[in-house]
Every structure is written in C-alpha cells, then in structure tokens.
Amino acid sequence: MTTSSDRKTDGRPSLGTATGQRIPVPRRERKPAMAALAVLLIVGGALISAYLVMVSGQRVPVISIAQPVAAGQRIPASALREVQVSSTGGLDYIPWGDRAKVTQTFATVTLVKGALLTNGMISTGSSVTKGSVVVGLALKPGQLPAGGLQPGDRVALYAVSSQGGQSGTQSGTVLAPAATVYDVVQPGQNDIQADQISVSVTVPVDQAPEVTQASSAGAVAVALLPAGEKAPQTAPRQTTPKQPSTQPSANESPGNPPASPRDRSTGTP
Structure with missing residues (x-):
C-alpha cells in the first residue's frame, strides 16, 4: 500500500515534504580593502576640511x-x-x-x-621724464619747510643770499617754478652731514644751469607748493639805496652854510 508521503509527481518529491524548510542563503563575503578605503576617505575628508578652515584664517x-x-x-x-x-x-x-x-x-x-x-x-629703473634732469640740493634748516619733504612733492626753488656771496643770481629770483622732489636723504644717512638734508629734484633742462650754480653755492631755498601749482615768475623787488638827508639840522639856519666838523668841535660860530 502506498502512503501519501511516498507519492511523487513527475519524479520529484511532493511539495508536502518541504513544508517548514528554508532555502539556504549564501553567506555575505567581507571585503577588508573596501572597509579600509571607506575609513581613509572619511578621515581624509575631515583633514581637508580642517586644513581649509585653518588656511582661511591664516x-x-x-x-x-x-x-x-x-x-x-x-x-x-x-x-x-x-x-x-x-x-x-x-x-x-x-x-x-x-x-x-x-x-x-x-x-x-x-x-x-x-x-x-x-x-x-x-x-628697478628710474623713470625721469624726457626733457627733465635730476639736480641735487644740500639744504640746511631754514632752506626747506620744517615739516620736511617727500618724493613726489611739488616745490619751487628760489635763489637766496649765501655766506660766500658766490651765487651770481639775485636773491629772490625764482630758479624753478615747478620742480618735483625726486628723493630725500635725511641727515646721518649715506654719510650726509648731521646738519644737512640731501634733496634731489627734477627740473626742466633749461632751468638746470641756474639751479646747479645756486646749489653749489648753498644759495637755494625750497618752498612747498599745492599739487598742480607753480610759483609765479615775478622779478625780485629792487631795493633803492638810501640817499643822505639834505634837510638842515637844528643848529643850522637856512641862510647859513653848515658848520665844518672843526667848528662844531670847538664851538666856533
């Protein structure tokens, strides 16, 4: 006698025999290399973020x-x-x-x-404009503004009296109405005397001879000008020599000639 458990269909076991059984699942393979790469990416991203934050504040x-x-x-x-x-x-x-x-x-x-x-x-190269030259001035206090000068300042150069009187230009003459300060060396620098300031200025070529002559005699004064301005070319004021007085003194009458020095000393009328 054949039981139900022994019945087969098409040569395969009956479905009833598989009741309550699970199909085996393949075990998941672990990949250490991928895990290590993931850790490296996380750590690397954190380091890059920290570096960017640090650099942005440096x-x-x-x-x-x-x-x-x-x-x-x-x-x-x-x-x-x-x-x-x-x-x-x-x-x-x-x-x-x-x-x-x-x-x-x-x-x-x-x-x-x-x-x-x-x-x-x-x-590194100088850029003096065409038609201009650089002239050096050795100035003492009183020959330039008390506040000093800076490269680029607009200045006027005037002739002044020198101690030796060797300058051939009359005092007060405008030597350069619109010069530009090129360089300034303070006292004590580059072996400059303690009471002198070396100032280099750019002037037109035609004004250079008078400026250099006055500079060599120490007969130059520098005046600071507003930007874009220049000194007026006015002639220096001429001084008129004082003439001796022709008015009679209190001891002289209009009709009598002045007494000689000998008469004045002896009191002879």
Whole structure:
C-alpha cells in the first residue's frame, strides 16, 4: 500500500515534504580593502576640511602704502607699513620682509595710501621724464619747510643770499617754478652731514644751469607748493639805496652854510 508521503509527481518529491524548510542563503563575503578605503576617505575628508578652515584664517605680513608716492619717484621707507592679509588672496603681494629691497625701486604708477604693494607697481629703473634732469640740493634748516619733504612733492626753488656771496643770481629770483622732489636723504644717512638734508629734484633742462650754480653755492631755498601749482615768475623787488638827508639840522639856519666838523668841535660860530 502506498502512503501519501511516498507519492511523487513527475519524479520529484511532493511539495508536502518541504513544508517548514528554508532555502539556504549564501553567506555575505567581507571585503577588508573596501572597509579600509571607506575609513581613509572619511578621515581624509575631515583633514581637508580642517586644513581649509585653518588656511582661511591664516594671515601673512605684506607691504601697504602709508603715504602717496608719485609715479616715477623712488619709494621711501616712510611710505611703507606692515599689514596682515589672508594667505589665500591669490595676488603677488610683496612680503614685509622685502621692504629694504622696495626702497631701492621706483613707482611705476601713482601709489595711493592704503594700497597693497605688488610687483607690478614697482620698477628697478628710474623713470625721469624726457626733457627733465635730476639736480641735487644740500639744504640746511631754514632752506626747506620744517615739516620736511617727500618724493613726489611739488616745490619751487628760489635763489637766496649765501655766506660766500658766490651765487651770481639775485636773491629772490625764482630758479624753478615747478620742480618735483625726486628723493630725500635725511641727515646721518649715506654719510650726509648731521646738519644737512640731501634733496634731489627734477627740473626742466633749461632751468638746470641756474639751479646747479645756486646749489653749489648753498644759495637755494625750497618752498612747498599745492599739487598742480607753480610759483609765479615775478622779478625780485629792487631795493633803492638810501640817499643822505639834505634837510638842515637844528643848529643850522637856512641862510647859513653848515658848520665844518672843526667848528662844531670847538664851538666856533
């Protein structure tokens, strides 16, 4: 006798025999390399984020302009100051440590106060305009404004009396109505005497002979002018010699001649 458990259908076991059984599932394979890569990506992302935050707050010292410098003028040390900027600015700002080199260069453009100095703003060569020359002046206190001069200042040059009287130009003559300060060397620098200030100015070629002659005699005074102005070309005031008085004195009557020195000393009328 055949039981229900022994029945087969199409040569396969009956479905009843599989009741309550689970199909085996393949075991998941672990991949250590992928896990390590994931950890590296997480750690690397954290480090990059920390670096960006740190760099965004990092600041470096660079050179800023403290006072205006005209184009073509030598850049003085007094025109430079230190400022801190972000290191991710992307521009070629000149580091503060190069300030000594900058003082040996010339401005290629007009430098305004507060500007950050870049390599494109400076040049190692002089840029004196055509038709002008640079003349040196050795000045003492009283021959220039008390506040001093800066490269780029507009000045007028006047002839003054010298101690030796060797200048052939009359005192008060305008030697250069609109010169420009090219460079200034303070006392004690570059072997300059303690009581002298060396000032270099640019003047037109035709004015250079008189300026150099007066400068060699120490007979030049410098006056500071407003920007764009020049001194008027006025002739110096002529002084009239004082004539002796022809009026009779109290002891002389209009009708009598003046007494001689001998008569005055003896009292003879």
